[in-house]
Amino acid sequence: MHAPASLLPLVLETVQYGINGQALIHGIDLEFHPGPPTLVLGPNGAGKSLLLRLCHGLISPTAGRVIWHGLAAQNPEALRFGQAMVFQKPVLLRRSVLANMLFPLKLRGLNAGIRFARAMEALERVGLTALAQRPARVLSGGEQQRLALARAWALGPQILFLDEPAAALDPNATRQVESIITDIAASGTKIVMTTHDLGQARRLAGDVIFLHHGRITERTPAGDFFAGPRSAAAQAFLNGDLVW
Amino acid sequence: MNTITDAFHLALNLIWQFDAELMRIIGLSLRVSLSAVVIGSIIGLPLGAFLALARFPGRHACIVVLNASMGLPPVVVGLVVYLILSRSGPLGTFGWLFTAAGMVVAQVVLITPIVAALSRQVVADLWSEYEEQLRSLGLTRLGAIATLLWDGRFSLSTAVLAGFGRAIAEVGAIIIVGGNIAGVTRTMTTAISLETSRGDLALAMALGIVLLTIAITINAAATTLGNAARRAQGA
Numbered sequence: 001m002h003a004p005a006s007l008l009p010l011v012l013e014t015v016q017y018g019i020n021g022q023a024l025i026h027g028i029d030l031e032f033h034p035g036p037p038t039l040v041l042g043p044n045g046a047g048k049s050l051l052l053r054l055c056h057g058l059i060s061p062t063a064g065r066v067i068w069h070g071l072a073a074q075n076p077e078a079l080r081f082g083q084a085m086v087f088q089k090p091v092l093l094r095r096s097v098l099a100n101m102l103f104p105l106k107l108r109g110l111n112a113g114i115r116f117a118r119a120m121e122a123l124e125r126v127g128l129t130a131l132a133q134r135p136a137r138v139l140s141g142g143e144q145q146r147l148a149l150a151r152a153w154a155l156g157p158q159i160l161f162l163d164e165p166a167a168a169l170d171p172n173a174t175r176q177v178e179s180i181i182t183d184i185a186a187s188g189t190k191i192v193m194t195t196h197d198l199g200q201a202r203r204l205a206g207d208v209i210f211l212h213h214g215r216i217t218e219r220t221p222a223g224d225f226f227a228g229p230r231s232a233a234a235q236a237f238l239n240g241d242l243v244w
Numbered sequence: 245m246n247t248i249t250d251a252f253h254l255a256l257n258l259i260w261q262f263d264a265e266l267m268r269i270i271g272l273s274l275r276v277s278l279s280a281v282v283i284g285s286i287i288g289l290p291l292g293a294f295l296a297l298a299r300f301p302g303r304h305a306c307i308v309v310l311n312a313s314m315g316l317p318p319v320v321v322g323l324v325v326y327l328i329l330s331r332s333g334p335l336g337t338f339g340w341l342f343t344a345a346g347m348v349v350a351q352v353v354l355i356t357p358i359v360a361a362l363s364r365q366v367v368a369d370l371w372s373e374y375e376e377q378l379r380s381l382g383l384t385r386l387g388a389i390a391t392l393l394w395d396g397r398f399s400l401s402t403a404v405l406a407g408f409g410r411a412i413a414e415v416g417a418i419i420i421v422g423g424n425i426a427g428v429t430r431t432m433t434t435a436i437s438l439e440t441s442r443g444d445l446a447l448a449m450a451l452g453i454v455l456l457t458i459a460i461t462i463n464a465a466a467t468t469l470g471n472a473a474r475r476a477q478g479a
Contacts, residue, residue, distance in 0.1 A: 053376075056380060058376055058379055058380065080382045081382050084380065084381075085376075085380040087376065087377065091373065091374055091376070091377035093374075093391070093395050094395045094397075094398075094477050094478075094479040095394075095395070095477075103381070103391075104381040104382065107381060107382050107383060108382070135476060135477040135478050135479075136478075137477055137478030137479055138476075138477070138478035
């Protein structure tokens with residue numbers, strides 16, 4: 001389902017972001033290459049969600065640049081349609097589950113047969129086939145988030161940003177969501193995800209970016225990070241005594 | 245007191261017998277006001293959505309003017325439309341003065357700002373809920389107009405109903421533009437106005453009862469159906 005050419009790597013060059021002169025993200029340099037999921041950790045207010053939105057292009061940096069270096073990134077349409085994001089609170093259209101799946105596929109100009117096939121395939125992968133005709137807004141929180149993930153997955157994005165996708169879910173729904181995320185990653189999509197659930201980060205992460213006060217204190221392979229983070233802030237965070 | 249009860253009895257009689265004149269008046273009222281609502285909504289809904297989403301210099305002024313236009317005085321609108329439709333006016337060639345079409349034009353002018361202003365608010369609220377997701381899926385602000393109008397359909401039905409309420413109850417504009425000609429441009433409100441001043445309170449009262457009933461029934465039905473649909477969608 002991938003376009004032949006790649007959008008990645010995604011490179012952030014001294015990206016800053018502020019509101020009303022107050023800097024919230026300070027000179028961040030980052031690169032994202034294809035590979036296992038990257039987890040963005042940090043205390044509340046560290047700027048995790050802002051970082052994802054900057055990468056995804058929902059907000060523009062006040063200084064610095066967000067650059068897509070892949071060959072496919074020359075094509076604005078590939079750039080727009082090659083990435084996707086799922087939010088903490090799923091935003092579903094006031095339509096049926098299936099209509100929610102078909103909507104972005106139609107934006108991508110796919111014909112009706114392909115749209116339907118892709119939508120149903122993705123719904124099956126997240127276990128929502130039986131609910132296809134149900135109005136999306138009456139689903140449970142866990143089902144809504146699975147639908148949001150399926151909707152993003154059906155687009156076959158090269159990179160998928162997940163902002164606390166399981167923050168509001170019970171343990172069972174969280175497990176289902178994690179399993180879907182693992183499957184998406186296995187299908188070749190680069191996952192960049194925030195969470196404040198350390199257990200979840202351990203289960204999913206290939207590497208960890210730790211964010212504190214809008215700065216990256218370290219980026220470390222997951223195993224090393226959880227064995228003993230290099231930065232003092234991350235150390236304190238893992239010990240549960242990071243003072244904000 | 246007697247006048248009122250007598251008039252009330254006569255009124256019920258007229259309604260009960262499906263009085264031909266009464267039915268013609270009711271039919272014309274509904275035709276004019278429903279046409280005006282359809283046209284006013286076709287213009288007003290996208291206009292409201294556009295003002296909610298587009299960013300251009302002068303947008304704020306447009307919104308202020310639009311909101312103020314919700315309270316346009318019907319007689320003034322009637323007068324202006326009269327001048328425009330009159331023989332020497334810019335649209336005089338259509339010959340719409342003193343016709344149902346002319347009355348529709350006047351009511352469209354009255355209700356389009358209501359539909360547009362109310363739907364602007366609905367669409368703006370919905371956009372703030374959907375913005376990140378829709379932009380993430382690759383939609384632009386203006387590209388989202390159709391999506392937001394459809395997803396706001398339950399709330400927008402209130403805007404359309406408000407327009408209909410204004411149209412069906414309004415007398416000032418259509419009595420000037422239509423002229424209240426029996427059998428041609430006589431509607432419920434213009435007839436009530438005329439019959440009251442002529443002293444035929446029974447017919448006026450009958451029309452008043454019908455007008456109230458229609459207005460309440462349509463609003464109640466629309467609200468009930470809308471709420472049921474809204475609940476079913478979990479919206």
